[in-house]
Amino acid sequence: MIRKVRGLILAGLLAGAGLAACSPAATPDESVGAQANAGLSPVAGLALTCSGCHSSMGGGIADISDYTSEAIMTALDRYRLEVDGTTVMHRLTRGYSEDQLQAISDYLGAGQDE
Amino acid sequence: MSKRVTLSRRHLLAGLAGTAALPVLAPRAIAQTNARLVVIGGGFGGATAAKFLKHFLPNTSVTLIEPNETFVACPFSNLVIGGQREISQQAFTYDGLRALGIDVVHQTAGDVDVDAHTVSLLEGGGSVAYDKLIMSPGVDIRWGALEGYDEAAAEVMPHAWKAGAQTSLLRQQLEAMEDGGLVVMSAPLAPFRCPPGPYERASLIAHYLKTQKPASKLLILDAKDSFSKKPLFLEAWAKLYPDHLEWRGAADFGRVVSVDAPTMTLSTDFEDIAASVANVIPPQKAGEIAERAGVADETGWCPINPLDFSSTLQPDIHVIGDATIAAPMPKSAFSANLQAKFCAMQIARQVAGLDLEPTVLANTCYSYISPDQAISITGVYSNADGQLASIDGAGGLSPENADDSVRTAEAAQADTWFRTITQEAFG
Numbered sequence A: 001m002i003r004k005v006r007g008l009i010l011a012g013l014l015a016g017a018g019l020a021a022c023s024p025a026a027t028p029d030e031s032v033g034a035q036a037n038a039g040l041s042p043v044a045g046l047a048l049t050c051s052g053c054h055s056s057m058g059g060g061i062a063d064i065s066d067y068t069s070e071a072i073m074t075a076l077d078r079y080r081l082e083v084d085g086t087t088v089m090h091r092l093t094r095g096y097s098e099d100q101l102q103a104i105s106d107y108l109g110a111g112q113d114e
Numbered sequence B: 001m002s003k004r005v006t007l008s009r010r011h012l013l014a015g016l017a018g019t020a021a022l023p024v025l026a027p028r029a030i031a032q033t034n035a036r037l038v039v040i041g042g043g044f045g046g047a048t049a050a051k052f053l054k055h056f057l058p059n060t061s062v063t064l065i066e067p068n069e070t071f072v073a074c075p076f077s078n079l080v081i082g083g084q085r086e087i088s089q090q091a092f093t094y095d096g097l098r099a100l101g102i103d104v105v106h107q108t109a110g111d112v113d114v115d116a117h118t119v120s121l122l123e124g125g126g127s128v129a130y131d132k133l134i135m136s137p138g139v140d141i142r143w144g145a146l147e148g149y150d151e152a153a154a155e156v157m158p159h160a161w162k163a164g165a166q167t168s169l170l171r172q173q174l175e176a177m178e179d180g181g182l183v184v185m186s187a188p189l190a191p192f193r194c195p196p197g198p199y200e201r202a203s204l205i206a207h208y209l210k211t212q213k214p215a216s217k218l219l220i221l222d223a224k225d226s227f228s229k230k231p232l233f234l235e236a237w238a239k240l241y242p243d244h245l246e247w248r249g250a251a252d253f254g255r256v257v258s259v260d261a262p263t264m265t266l267s268t269d270f271e272d273i274a275a276s277v278a279n280v281i282p283p284q285k286a287g288e289i290a291e292r293a294g295v296a297d298e299t300g301w302c303p304i305n306p307l308d309f310s311s312t313l314q315p316d317i318h319v320i321g322d323a324t325i326a327a328p329m330p331k332s333a334f335s336a337n338l339q340a341k342f343c344a345m346q347i348a349r350q351v352a353g354l355d356l357e358p359t360v361l362a363n364t365c366y367s368y369i370s371p372d373q374a375i376s377i378t379g380v381y382s383n384a385d386g387q388l389a390s391i392d393g394a395g396g397l398s399p400e401n402a403d404d405s406v407r408t409a410e411a412a413q414a415d416t417w418f419r420t421i422t423q424e425a426f427g
């Protein structure tokens, strides 16, 4: 259940326009319950950065909304370890521990993993 | 209910306890169902904050106070000045926010009564009450800080550091200039909005001159000797615009000490320079409302606790974006947007009675060096222990002497970034 909800919240964040779809879904009493809390976890905080660039806009930056956790982690690991990489992701991933990257991957990919 | 409130307070204080240097301001306890959340300023920080407050706390009332019905974005406005974009492509409305149930009030916040927890509205009168207030008022010009540069002078020598009429004015002046003219830019000391912005602008003006008015030249007079992405800009300028762009730093008397708009003169300690077109990027401060609310200190900028971007000077007010003292995080739209999301999350955590966890924040700023090539700077920051600190070994610049393909790839990424971030803030 929580996994699904997380996936939903994320799909919303990543799709950009999807925020609209999330808000009306919560009823008053559960709004400070499981759903809100899943979206308020520390890893959700770490992942806030991603949606500033990654969306369904297309063009020069990948839309990662349909990536599995594994696909995301594979990409992040490659960025982190590639010494002569030239993209912003190479420089950004080096600021996170492997555990943090794994947690972000699990979180972002949760909806796609089943 | 009261149990939850106590809990959330205790957790908040526990979260702050690690930050001994910062004053702990007792926050007003708020409950999810009747909290009044107010945001001042509908730019990159404020519009994003309003959306994410509504997202995390769908049952609260969220009010956004912003005077303009259309927001004109600064990022990519240098492409308007360079002739690659229309100013209309920089415009965003608040319809998307309204559709989410955010109450958008097109008024100027006149004052903040921190004791009564109210914001007064300038044009319409009346006031809006808040339990939590997020301020993202951006920057205001320090008129007069550069001798001779006042609001009247800006109509002759545009700053174009707030996008809109000023951007269009500078573009028109460049178009009207006869070939053979001298364009002069003046860049200020840090801190100012968008540290690499003046140099991106210089690149795109130089491109315009090189391709449209080849007998003309751009001179950048700088109050500093170093600036953001300097090695990459110098490399690009030497390669692309050797005959059309000259940069003069402080050590070469680049600092402009006064301007005279009627004669289009910029003066350094060494000489007086007459310009055909002058773009004066003046010293700045946090948007004026910050001073009136008592959240700005003697520097003119707003000190914050980076754990939740709460003001260290006033309770129940959070400040995000350009107005803050958040170095090493730069004053960028990327930073304002991320600070907004994180600040909204921390407020929601407080309402939900959760601990205020620290996080890792980041920034990416692309700059165009020509219409189809860009470079970037990134940073990764910890906000643990009460301060923002760059994480060692991360961040930095695009590689020097890279293939053109690296620069064109970053231009394509910049374009997607702009469309994504404006969608996230206003869509």
Ligand SMILES: Cc1cc2nc3c(=O)[nH]c(=O)nc-3n(C[C@H](O)[C@H](O)[C@H](O)COP(=O)(O)OP(=O)(O)OC[C@H]3O[C@@H](n4cnc5c(N)ncnc54)[C@H](O)[C@@H]3O)c2cc1C
Residues within 6 Å of the ligand: B040, B041, B042, B043, B044, B045, B046, B065, B066, B067, B068, B071, B073, B074, B075, B076, B077, B078, B107, B108, B109, B110, B136, B137, B138, B139, B160, B161, B162, B193, B194, B197, B201, B287, B288, B289, B320, B321, B322, B323, B331, B332, B333, B334, B335, B336, B364, B365, B366, B367
């Ligand atoms: C030429 C240029 C190029 C740039 N390029 C980039 C780039 O490529 N990437 C990047 O990340 N950043 C870039 N920036 C920086 C970016 O524009 C700012 O960092 C960003 O706008 C900061 O967001 P903010 O919310 O703090 O302020 P703003 O976006 O300026 O929003 C402030 C809002 O507050 C409102 N306001 C002010 N006072 C009041 C009041 N009293 N009551 C109600 N509302 C009020 C204003 O009307 C405004 O809408 C650039 C800036 C410039 C000048």
